[in-house]
Amino acid sequence: MVLTLLASLCAAIAAGCVFLLFFDLLRMIEIEKQEDEMHEYKRLPLVFRFFLPLVSNVGFIANLPLFDVSRRNTEEMVQMASLDQAVSGQRFFALKIFMALFGFLLFIVFAAMDNALSGLLLGVAFAFYPTLWLKQIVARRHLSILKALPNVLDLLTLSVEAGKDFLTALRDIMARRKVDPLGEELNRVLHEIQLGKGRQTALKEMSERVRQPELSSVVNAIVQADELGVSIGQLLRIQGDQLRNKRFVRAEKLANEAPVKILFPVVVFIFPSVFIILIGPIVYQALRTLAR
Template sequence: MIIQLAAAFSAGAAVTCLSLCILRLLSGVELERKRAETDLPVPVLFRLLMPFLPLVRSTSESEGLASWRRSVAPKLLMAGYGEVFTPGDFIGLKLLVYLLGLVILLIGALSGRVLICLCMAALVVTFYSSMWLSMRIKARHLSIMKALPNVLDLLMLSVESGRDIVSALRDILARRRMDPLGEELTRAFRQMQLGRKRADALRDMAQRVRQPDLTTTVNAIVQAEELGVSIVQLLRVQGDMQRNKRFSLAEKLANEAAVKIIFPVVFCILPSVLIVIFGPLALQVLQMFRVG
């Protein structure tokens, strides 16, 4: 009976894989092209699930999930994946992750290892359905916060030497390695080159990224230009303020490290040390009692 079920399952899996390969060739070419054009890391599980997207695309693009797509779209932009995933594709991947969790639970029920498979399913669904995107947003915001003071200093020096802010930004981007802040500034600079007003391009960048420090800096620059305030002095003040925020965050993380390390020390390192120290002594005592 088991052999027959295994054979039937293998045949069904083969037919399914063949169908998915055909679907991928027919409707997944554009999706793969977008992935190849970016250097952003995409989780291995998402790459493995991409061939299955045509199966759930009608659901992920349905009107019933329109509000979900609207809520996901700004998060993808904040994480820098707005040009990698459409909201519908990302929701489709999340639906496939949920289905994968159900498959893991089904395998656990059939094999009798329900608890282990339940933990695996919960881990996979929790991480890939919500935590991954939040972690990417947090990492991107942290990178922007770290890089912002240096960019402001370079802008201040260039403008102080007589350059306008657009040409100074162009020179900085030409010499700067590409990071999240560089990507957003490059996009804003290209919008300026296409004829968009500088204030609108900067506001659009702040709205897209939604990083508090960058938003504060952009609002200050736009207001300074509208009011005729010295841009050099503003950049100097903003650079010092953002640098102080970066130092304050570093001090906060350093102070929290002592508290966070208590758990691994007490529950992981300390028991190992006690076993190494008192283990041989306990064995000797047991041997003495046995001999006696």
């Protein structure tokens, strides 16, 4: 009887410990998730973080059917910038509307103070800053992915040809690379696959989320290779060579555009200074001679 009671008590204690451990694990996961969201939130500029708590006041305007296309475009841009964990696309669109209205209010205030030009400049800055900032983030992210992709493909090619499967090779490479936009997206793919999502589905969703042409081309090639049973190692090598050639052509194009881009500052800022230095003393002497 005593042994039965002790066994029941031990079982109850063990069950309680398991429950507490499970509850503590859930709490730690929630805390880690909140920390990740806070880290992503801090990526936003200070002015955005200041206005975001207020955007609910214009939520009804952002949800009007008139803005459906603009709202969808903003949601896509937020995903492309990988900011969807910090702020939803709909909320960012509401932020754009709120800042535009705030800019219009500033214009009215400054115009009432007989300083309409300053108000106009501030109003335009507040109205267009969110869109310009988001486009800059997307462009910077795409450029980073374009630069990093050939090297990752080379490492994947070597690993796959050495006998590793695609996911193991990708996981090993991501474990040794520094965190960058491409690494963030590939780590997200690995995490989704670990949660049970298919490899093709995870890769396609990454391609639709990022919308970087070269990355989409690589993803489409990998998906087709899986469907047709083609050797993925040879495919990755071909894709890597093509991307390196594209990167070389792009660098050559930028180098050819450089003289045209520096022509304006040279003519406007450098040539006048050179002329002043060279001709200035001559003109000065000529004026002194004529003055006599």
